[in-house]
Amino acid sequence: MGRALDLIATAPDTTVASVRLLGDDEFRALAPVRGDRAPAIRTLAAIFTDAAALDPDAVAVEGAGRTTSYRDLDEASNRLARVLIARGAGPESSVALAIPRSVDSVLAVWAITKTGAAFVPIDAGYPAVRIADMIADSGVALGVTLTPQREQLPGTVPWLVLDDTETIATVEQQSSGVVGDAERGRPLRADHPAYVIYTSGSTGVPKGVVVPHRGLAALAAAQAATLGSGRHSRVLHFSSPSFDGSVFDYLLAFGRGATLVICPPTVVGGTELSRFVAAERVTHAFVPTAALASADPDDLDGYDGFGEVLVGGEACPPGLVTRWSRGRTLWNGYGPTETTAMCNVSGPLGRGSTVTIGGPIAGAEEVVLDVRLQPVPDGVPGELYIAGPGLARGYHRRPGLTALCFVAAPYGPVGGRMYRTGDIVRWIADSSGGRVLEYLGRADFQVKVRGFRIEPGEIDAALGAHPDVDYAATLTRTGPAGDLILVSYVVGSPDLAPARLSAYLAERLPAYMVPTTIVPIDRIPLTSVGKLDRTALPAPRFDSAADTAHRPTSPVEETVANAFAAVLGLEHVGVDDNFFAVGGNSLTATRVVARVNSTLHTHIDVRALFEDRTPRVLSTHLDHHSDEAPLPAPTPWNQPEFVPLSPAQQRIWFLNQYDTTTPTYNIPLT
Structure with a gap:
């Protein structure tokens, strides 16, 4: 504040947007925060080839009863790469990959990468229109x-069917030797695209993120420094090939010469995932947050070798840390697709520890900015911007969107770029005194309910801190009265009581942030890539059961219950139903009070409804405020051809007739 006042006094022409609130030392420390020095750049093809050279006879991939050594995988992918090159694949071109998670999908990734082309994962289960758009x-x-x-695939491009007998014969005829730049037609460089991942677009059309090779070696080094996989590790391949988490799986295994254990595509989480991990003796894994939350460590059946787990893709709730950190090391990773899968990783998490996303990995640079694009101090929320070798080229054929999201980096080398994540974070101190990021939520997930801007992630975090809650997701729904309401979905112990959770939140959050309803669910619905499927969450129920024990017993109770139901758009409200629990809020409360006062000749205010929230209790209160019978119910009335003017209308008509030339009350243009 002192710095701002000094500027106002000494440089009054300074714009507010350019006022820097940080001191020089703090500015140098925060703009930007840098990770360790990045390792030497390697292409994905080089990473794969180097892995095969470590121990050619070691098992590279296991899945569906098939076991493939590094030697066999290397040679088979070289043969297939030559077939693809003959059909036009090479640097700066792209090859569609439409194979479910399997040994064949891994082989295809190796082969496409060795041609120098970018692989474009396509889920054949997607709607035909979406596949056509991506192609x-x-x-x-x-x-x-x-x-x-x-x-299931369109015929607009030629498809090489790997299990076709003719294809198998053609591939077998190729050389198994190393594929070089001479065969590719041009040198494979770090800035050539390695893969293109399609993500949801706000326009309804998917957008392709073009990721080059440049940041892959840094990601592999960060994985080695944290999860510590080695040649004897067994790494879970759980991510869908259409999700960039699959690239994380490849590097975690092949970057260290480990074995990649392929999870069947039919396993999406839950008990099946835990039992698969135990049966296949998996030691290391990246699992999306929602998928891990759906599983139970007790289902590992005593297997204690599952020692290193990294979660990511969504905010990690404290309840998940409590359950899964016992007996293993749990890490929290963060990274948009636009920053090569992961750019941050936390330290090991344990029960009671603050859940953070850690600091930037080697080579990454990060700065947290306010709406004026000025760095914010420690502890102050702002939007995260990321720079470094892991940045994507941009969005394929979307120059406008690329320019909007990949902006000039004013706090680094001249000509540098940074990616605007849309994630709200803040710098906090970790146990060692360094700086780490605390994830607060999405800027574009912010909702406005009854005039209040709300970050649902804050509600999720509060629910996640409850000992009975393992996972929570809050979103907006259209309430029975047609307005937006907050609904929280929770997974946890069988004893979960929505009323207790609401009371728990009421002690920690402002009233406008307490969800209208909390819905316990048995399991977390997941998308094909292991993230929360918001569309599969059940619709909340607000109607009260038509139990005769809860029906009105007096005309006043019936009038109040009918007022509740009419304003909230419900067919029935019981006399013991809490107005706010069945969808009411402060705005609809005013309408209920107005309706009750009009019908019963009372003069209660809105505060009365906040204190007496059920028709039964409120009716008792009303008995002391009314000495007249309720008004009769309104009945239809025939409207005359000419409706009399109101006093205000008569005044305007008189002024107009008094001086027909005056422009008063005339609005010629809107």
């Missing part, structure tokens, strides 16, 4: 698939 937008030269998926 057309990406401009792929050809695609790779299997027979079961071929019929």
